[in-house]
Structures are given as C-alpha cells and as structure tokens.
Amino acid sequence: MSAKILIVEDEPAIQELLAFNVTQAGLQALCAEDADSAWQQIRSNVPDLILLDWMLPGISGVTLAKQLRADMHTKDIPIIMLTARGEERDKVLGLESGADDYITKPFSPRELMARIRAMLRRHAPPMPDEVVAAGGLELSPASHRVTAKNAAIELGPTEFRLLHFFMTHAERVYSRTQLLDQVWGTQVFVEERTVDVHIRRLRVALEPAGMDGMVQTVRGSGYRFSIN
Numbered sequence: 034m035s036a037k038i039l040i041v042e043d044e045p046a047i048q049e050l051l052a053f054n055v056t057q058a059g060l061q062a063l064c065a066e067d068a069d070s071a072w073q074q075i076r077s078n079v080p081d082l083i084l085l086d087w088m089l090p091g092i093s094g095v096t097l098a099k100q101l102r103a104d105m106h107t108k109d110i111p112i113i114m115l116t117a118r119g120e121e122r123d124k125v126l127g128l129e130s131g132a133d134d135y136i137t138k139p140f141s142p143r144e145l146m147a148r149i150r151a152m153l154r155r156h157a158p159p160m161p162d163e164v165v166a167a168g169g170l171e172l173s174p175a176s177h178r179v180t181a182k183n184a185a186i187e188l189g190p191t192e193f194r195l196l197h198f199f200m201t202h203a204e205r206v207y208s209r210t211q212l213l214d215q216v217w218g219t220q221v222f223v224e225e226r227t228v229d230v231h232i233r234r235l236r237v238a239l240e241p242a243g244m245d246g247m248v249q250t251v252r253g254s255g256y257r258f259s260i261n
C-alpha cells in the first residue's frame with residue numbers, strides 16, 4: 034500500500050502541483066486548504082506524512098503543527114513545512130513548532146520528493162525480523178509468512194501484526210485499547226470494535242489448523258493468546 038501524503042496548502046496552483054508530484058511518485062495525495070479541512074482529512078484518513086504550508090488562511094501552519102504535535106493520534110506523523118520565507122529565524126520557528134523538515138518555495142519537485150522519501154523511510158514502523166514460534170505456529174516477519182504445524186496460513190496485514198504481537202506476548206490479557214495502541218499504533222483513529230473484527234478474522238484463519246482456541250476472549254477484559 035502506498036504512503037498517504039496530506040497536502041495542506043491554500044493556493045490551488047501549488048496544491049495541484051504538489052498533488053501531481055506526489056501521485057507521479059506512486060504515493061497517494063490527500064488535499065486540504067486550511068487547518069479545519071486538514072483535521073477532517075486526518076480524522077477520516079490518517080496520513081503517513083504532512084506537507085504543511087506556513088501561510089494558511091485562519092489558523093497558520095505553525096499553529097497547526099503545534100496542534101498536531103499535541104494530539105496523541107497525530108504527534109508522530111512527520112511534517113514537512115513549506116514556506117516562502119527563507120530567513121533563518123523563521124526556519125527555527127518552524128522547526129520549534131514541531132515540523133521535522135523545512136523547504137522553501139520555490140522548491141524543485143525532485144528535491145521535495147527526495148525529502149519526502151527520506152522522511153518516510155525514517156518513520157517506517159519497525160518490526161523485528163526474527164522468526165517467532167509458539168505452540169506449533171511459526172511467524173516470519175521478514176518473509177511475511179505464517180505456518181501452523183508446517184502448513185501455510187494466509188493472513189491480512191493487520192491479522193499478521195496482531196498475531197505477531199500475541200505470539201510475543203503470550204499468556205497475558207490485553208484490553209481492546211491496549212491492542213489498538215500496540216498493534217495499530219496511536220496514530221490511528223479506529224473504534225474498539227475494529228479489534229473484534231480482526232480477532233474474528235484471525236480465528237477463522239487459525240481454525241483449519243485447530244488453533245483458533247489459542248485466541249481467547251477474557252470477558253470484561255479483552256483478549257489473551259494462550260498456548261496452554
């Protein structure tokens with residue numbers, strides 16, 4: 034899945050140019066023209082990176098960057114600030130507000146894309162490569178394969194992360210909120226019910242191997258992965 038870049042820019046021509054370059058690079062472009070529409074976008078579709086114009090009508094880019102940093106769901110999203118200002122003082126102010134990088138208009142699309150790529154690489158969520166084994170299940174993060182008693186199991190990306198978390202944290206009960214934080218990450222706005230949906234899918238995938246019982250519902254508390 035390609036990374037989602039939210040472009041917050043009020044000038045239509047620049048917004049269009051940015052969206053064009055982002056899309057050409059194989060990434061997904063989301064657009065907003067001010068802070069309010071940026072928040073709307075973020076709530077429905079959390080971006081992997083935000084390109085933020087300094088001068089926005091209403092709430093400024095600097096203030097929006099501060100708001101993003103203060104919210105637990107958005108505090109880790111990398112921000113590249115775009116500005117016509119080139120003064121050192123403004124650069125410092127932009128970075129202090131919470132931006133991770135800073136690019137001055139007019140910019141070369143190539144340089145901008147290189148900065149975006151570098152930022153995305155730096156912020157990719159780490160998953161250790163070691164193969165994990167528990168109770169007849171074997172999961173390899175590097176090859177993205179899971180086997181149950183040596184038979185391959187097909188899992189979606191979320192079920193894969195969920196199972197990886199369970200296998201590395203067996204025999205403990207986790208609430209839905211804890212699972213959301215651990216597996217989905219705090220940058221995501223999802224309801225607790227989402228956890229139940231993925232738990233169900235995980236059980237369905239484990240059922241042919243007779244291992245669905247390892248994913249246990251603990252009434253009133255959450256879920257536990259048990260190999261006993």
Ligand code: CA
Pocket residue numbers: 042043044086087088089
């Ligand atoms: Ca502007």
